[in-house]
Amino acid sequence: MTTIAYAPASIGNISLGYDVLGAAIEPVDGTPLGDVVEVQQAEAFSLSVDGPFAHKLPRHENTNIVTHCYEHFIEAMVKYGQPTHPVALTLHKNLPIGSGLGSSASSIVAALHALNIHFGQPFTKNELLHMMGEMEGQISGSIHYDNVAPSYLGGITLMTGQQAPLTASLPAINSWYWVVCYSGITVSTSQARDILPDSVPLATGLTFGRQLGVFVHALHTQDEALAAAVMTDVIAEPYRKSLLPGFDEARIHCLRAGALAFGISGSGPTVFAVCQKLEEARSMAAWLETNYIQNDDGFSHVCRIPSKGVK
Numbered sequence: 001m002t003t004i005a006y007a008p009a010s011i012g013n014i015s016l017g018y019d020v021l022g023a024a025i026e027p028v029d030g031t032p033l034g035d036v037v038e039v040q041q042a043e044a045f046s047l048s049v050d051g052p053f054a055h056k057l058p059r060h061e062n063t064n065i066v067t068h069c070y071e072h073f074i075e076a077m078v079k080y081g082q083p084t085h086p087v088a089l090t091l092h093k094n095l096p097i098g099s100g101l102g103s104s105a106s107s108i109v110a111a112l113h114a115l116n117i118h119f120g121q122p123f124t125k126n127e128l129l130h131m132m133g134e135m136e137g138q139i140s141g142s143i144h145y146d147n148v149a150p151s152y153l154g155g156i157t158l159m160t161g162q163q164a165p166l167t168a169s170l171p172a173i174n175s176w177y178w179v180v181c182y183s184g185i186t187v188s189t190s191q192a193r194d195i196l197p198d199s200v201p202l203a204t205g206l207t208f209g210r211q212l213g214v215f216v217h218a219l220h221t222q223d224e225a226l227a228a229a230v231m232t233d234v235i236a237e238p239y240r241k242s243l244l245p246g247f248d249e250a251r252i253h254c255l256r257a258g259a260l261a262f263g264i265s266g267s268g269p270t271v272f273a274v275c276q277k278l279e280e281a282r283s284m285a286a287w288l289e290t291n292y293i294q295n296d297d298g299f300s301h302v303c304r305i306p307s308k309g310v311k
């Protein structure tokens with residue numbers, strides 16, 4: 001029997017919640033925007049990789065995070081005295097690497113979820129999320145859950161900083177459209193983290209805390225204007241936008257064209273714009289496709305936030 005898992009792309013940070021806030025995304029036209037992992041019982045472990053971005057991954061299976069997920073999962077099974085067997089894994093790599101769409105997170109979530117189902121669900125959601133965070137930390141240099149959590153659980157997730165529950169789900173504003181545009185260049189998450197300062201001025205910390213608190217309140221009261229008003233990035237964007245050709249022009253255009261908010265998705269280069277109307281979102285996606293994309297790998301999509309994550 002084959003177990004197949006699809007894990008959606010995600011927007012880390014959502015501008016105002018560096019490392020603590022993330023949202024799953026799903027194109028409105030039904031295009032799959034997420035990685036898929038298949039698991040089958042086998043005589044020996046193997047990993048095969050295909051899909052539009054497979055060629056961008058290191059060749060050897062030992063360097064793929066999906067292999068590390070398998071090793072980590074089996075170690076945990078052995079630790080808890082659970083029976084194991086080798087598996088054949090297939091990764092369909094649909095998300096570009098270093099895109100800001102939570103590409104490694106999507107592979108990690110699809111792999112660990114599929115393995116958990118295949119082995120009869122030995123781990124709880126919270127236990128699996130811990131594993132997902134550790135795997136993400138191996139790649140980006142420090143543990144952050146703002147891509148793995150929404151990709152796994154769906155919706156908008158806030159990291160609690162507690163062991164359990166690791167995350168809290170926030171109500172989304174369901175009428176919003178989220179335009180995402182990947183420019184086609186690669187930005188390494190660990191490098192985009194390294195360029196940030198070790199500390200921020202007190203005033204910046206106060207703005208960060210106020211915005212995050214107000215945003216959570218606005219989502220709970222469904223106050224769209226208030227939620228959008230605090231979606232600005234005082235932590236990462238001032239440093240990271242220099243890595244993103246055309247970022248300022250794209251922001252100016254989208255805000256003039258009616259976007260409620262505009263920012264960097266995760267560590268970039270993908271940008272996102274929040275719109276109230278589908279037609280507005282479609283024309284913004286078309287403008288970004290013409291003006292923000294740098295090469296043939298780029299794309300844009302009009303998305304919603306799905307209430308469910310991995311499936």
Ligand SMILES: Nc1ncnc2c1ncn2[C@@H]1O[C@H](COP(=O)(O)OP(=O)(O)OP(=O)(O)O)[C@@H](O)[C@H]1O
Nearest residue numbers: 063064065097098099100101102103104107188189
């Ligand atoms: N299955 C995988 N998916 C994505 N990256 C992988 C995978 N396996 C190994 N890697 C490696 O992990 C690194 C991922 O880099 P990085 O964290 O910058 O990208 P990302 O996870 O795609 O970022 P983002 O969250 O911005 O989409 C690359 O060096 C890539 O080769």
Ligand SMILES: N[C@@H](CCO)C(=O)O
Nearest residue numbers: 012019146189266267
């Ligand atoms: N919170 C992470 C997301 C990476 O996609 C960062 O901004 O580095």
